[in-house]
Amino acid sequence: MFLSACVKMCENFQDVRKIEVVKDSQRVSERLIEILVSAAESVIAEKNAFTVGLSGGSMVDFLCSGFLRREAKVDLTKWKFFFCDERIVPVHHSESTFGTYKRKLLTFLPIDEKQFIPVDTSMTPSNAAIDYEEKLRKNFNDRIPVFDVLLLGMGPDGHTCSLFPGHPLLEERERIVAPIEDSPKEPPRRVTFTFPLLNAAKLCVFALAGDSKSDMVARILQNQEDFPAGRVCPLNGTVLWLLDQRAASQLEVTLET
Numbered sequence: 239m240f241l242s243a244c245v246k247m248c249e250n251f252q253d254v255r256k257i258e259v260v261k262d263s264q265r266v267s268e269r270l271i272e273i274l275v276s277a278a279e280s281v282i283a284e285k286n287a288f289t290v291g292l293s294g295g296s297m298v299d300f301l302c303s304g305f306l307r308r309e310a311k312v313d314l315t316k317w318k319f320f321f322c323d324e325r326i327v328p329v330h331h332s333e334s335t336f337g338t339y340k341r342k343l344l345t346f347l348p349i350d351e352k353q354f355i356p357v358d359t360s361m362t363p364s365n366a367a368i369d370y371e372e373k374l375r376k377n378f379n380d381r382i383p384v385f386d387v388l389l390l391g392m393g394p395d396g397h398t399c400s401l402f403p404g405h406p407l408l409e410e411r412e413r414i415v416a417p418i419e420d421s422p423k424e425p426p427r428r429v430t431f432t433f434p435l436l437n438a439a440k441l442c443v444f445a446l447a448g449d450s451k452s453d454m455v456a457r458i459l460q461n462q463e464d465f466p467a468g469r470v471c472p473l474n475g476t477v478l479w480l481l482d483q484r485a486a487s488q489l490e491v492t493l494e495t
């Protein structure tokens with residue numbers, strides 16, 4: 239069910255923040271794939287390529303469940319997957335985001351591992367960030383890479399990627415990928431996209447489900463409190479908050495007739 243909520247102008251950006259509320263987490267998964275496939279069809283028709291930034295956490299399960307439930311097969315051969323953040327651990331480590339996607343998504347989706355552009359986690363966070371920035375620039379022609387879609391999560395403290403409340407990285411304006419050595423969310427050593435890169439994207443999608451998200455969702459979307467996830471407002475794009483009813487339970491949502 240599409241409950242079209244208030245459409246808010248993001249502060250300081252000329253873009254529109256959109257909110258879509260669906261029944262439950264399963265429907266979040268399904269809608270996520272529908273949105274991705276629809277975006278991919280139009281982008282590939284024009285550019286013959288499609289770039290996606292992946293987050294860790296529950297995003298992996300949303301994508302696995304969504305793709306598994308989808309009847310119509312999707313041609314993913316032109317899709318390229320990058321990581322909005324990554325933990326600096328070996329890829330076989332249970333906390334590796336790329337490792338988790340390999341173990342889950344790659345086991346059943348017709349995707350070649352070469353379609354993933356992983357962070358080199360054998361390096362220090364600082365060198366891995368520099369190296370990943372170079373990898374991004376090689377894959378995009380833009381000074382600041384313009385992703386077709388960035389898939390984002392949000393922690394209960396309002397963080398997104400590895401951009402945490404009160405962290406100096408929130409003010410980073412030069413680097414598009416930055417190291418962090420003191421992530422309050424384990425593991426502490428990571429690399430992360432920064433806001434200049436996030437807000438250059440054409441489409442950012444937050445996929446959130448469950449009661450644990452509802453308080454922060456309302457603080458950001460309704461009370462306009464300043465948390466990292468709320469600072470995602472693409473300059474020339476759209477940010478969609480795809481929520482299940484539990485994550486949206488504290489929002490005053492208007493029903494669209």
Ligand SMILES: O=C(O)[C@H](O)[C@@H](O)[C@H](O)[C@H](O)COP(=O)(O)O
Nearest residue numbers: 293294295296391392393398399
């Ligand atoms: O690798 C990470 O830690 C993620 O990129 C992180 O930003 C995640 O998206 C949020 O912490 C939400 O995680 P959940 O979706 O699991 O709540």
